[in-house]
Amino acid sequence: MTDDDLERAGEFVLGTLPHAERLAFQARLDREPDLQTMVADWQERLSALNEAYAPVPAPDLLPQIEARLFPTARATSRRPLWHWLAGVATAAALFVGAVVLFPVLRGPEAQPIAVLGAPDAPLRFAARHDGDNLILERIAGPAPAPGQAHELWVIAPGAAPVSLGAVETTLTVAYPAPPAGWTLAVTLEPAAGVPHPAPTGPVVAAAEITS
Structure with missing residues (x-):
């Protein structure tokens, strides 16, 4: 130190x-x-x-994140997450074919861009970008149960989620500079079939890309 x-x-x-x-x-x-x-x-x-100072309860930001990501679903009585795939953005669709998974690689030049999960949340992930790759690491919480997987999704404003792959301890994907204002989210999914065409499980952590 x-x-x-x-x-x-x-x-x-x-x-x-x-x-x-x-x-x-x-x-x-x-x-x-x-x-x-x-x-x-x-x-x-x-x-x-x-x-x-008087104590103030910490706000629950997850509903706000979900409302921003999925405004149509909020307006129609909380439809399941996968219903939001109608209206896939062109940029998101083009990205699907470009995703390539690589072994774990994190150099000292990787810059933090988001922390998925509140500081006191039992499950959290840290996202970084090294200029060529997006790197997501589970920094708190256990691995999913056998037969399940944590799956990372990127969501452009107004677009549908696009899978970046399953997160074990670390996930590295080739990715251009991630745009600030887009959102990264992790859901709990069946391990078979990753990357899935659409999320089916609950959102376990999410955050907006800050830089």
């Missing part, structure tokens, strides 16, 4: 880290005990600041 790590831990607790740096720090925090200790120390030092 370095003095820079100590400073970043303090900024993380205060909430002053820029968004991209906060995502990268959160990904490290999940797997580095020394960093967790630094954060706990800062939380204790700064706990007196909390006395000036």
Whole structure:
């Protein structure tokens, strides 16, 4: 651990880290005990600041994400997720033929673009992009039960979900620069038949691409 790590831990607790740096720090925090200790120390030092503020429950953002991804389904009494495939966007359709799965590859140049799942969620994924590949890693939570798979989908605004493949611990796919404002979502699906033409299971984690 370095003095820079100590400073970043303090900024993380205060909430002053820029968004991209906060995502990268959160990904490290999940797997580095020394960093967790630094954060706990800062939380204790700064706990007196909390006395000036009343507690506010954290908002549940998943309904907002689903409403944005699937506005038609919300307007028709919560139809199942796979009903939203009517109206596939041209860009999404073209992408299907371009998806190629590769072995795990994550270089130091990969930049964080999204964390799927709230900080206290039992299942979370971190998404990065290294200039050529989109890399998704399960950073918290167990693997799915035998016969099931976590499947990653990309959703353009107003378009249908497009499968990028099954996520084991890490999934790497050849992908151009991911557009900010598009959404990544992970669903629980049957392991057989991945990539599926349409999602059939529940959304277990989702987030909007930020950069």
